[in-house]
Amino acid sequence: MNEIANHLSEIRREIGDQVMLVAVSKNQPVGAILEAYQWGQRIFGENKVQEILAKKPWLPTDIQWHVIGHLQTNKVKYIAPFITMIQSVDSLRLLSEVSLQAQKNDRVIDCLLQIFIASEETKFGLDKQEVRELLTAIAQNPMPGVRITGLMGMASFTDDMDQVRREFRGLTSLAAELKTEFFRNDPFFRELSFGMSGDYGIAVEEGSTIVRIGTKIFGIR
Ligand SMILES: *Cc1c(COP(=O)(O)O)cnc(C)c1O
DSSP states (O other), rough: OOHHHHHHHHHHHHHOOTEEEEOOTTTTTTHHHHHHHHTTTTEESSSSSSHHHHHHSSTTTTOOEEEHHHHHHHGGHTTTTTTEEEEOOOOHHHHHHHHHHHHHHTTOOOOOOEEOOSSSOOOOOOOHHHHHHHHHHHHOOOOHHHHHHHHEOOOOOOSSHHHHHHHHHHHHHHHHHHOOOOOOOOTTEEEOEEEOOOTHHHHHTTSSSSSEESSHHHHOO
């Protein structure tokens, strides 16, 4: 077996079959993605629209693509025909553009709301108040082209695993609060996307349903 196959089977063993594995293929060539595909991986995550569009024509059509990085409103139209999930929704404006473009394609696109949970300054992600404002706005003005299926977050870049665990716990409890406040009768709001190469073990312990793993599968590039 080759290395990618070994890494994939090790990760799958560790996370179990209830957790979705998104193979993060950013900066990876088509050949590496194909290798993972040959070992059964079907879900791939990229953080740039251009990169998805460049690779997609060379790859099998049953690959499910997830956007995991900051998405500009003016790029949504390029991915709306095929994208499986947008994990990094961080504004109402972006969400309404996704809904519009999805409707143009007769689709409903699954979206996660990206929540800011880390301690360091980053530009992207909603805080607890902003996510409630966004969900209140949607409750008043529904968006038929999107289905909000959960939350996504990225822990701090730190060796302090207690801190990482606390941040994951914060996201899990926020999701539970939002479920009762906004999604009480909605069975689709159930996904929690957190956990990367360095912290997916903790993530699964803390209730993650989707892990996004790049380096541990493909190596550093
Ligand atoms: C790159 C990236 C990952 C994967 O990180 P690794 O440490 O390589 O596993 C996960 N999520 C997002 C948003 C990323 O940009």
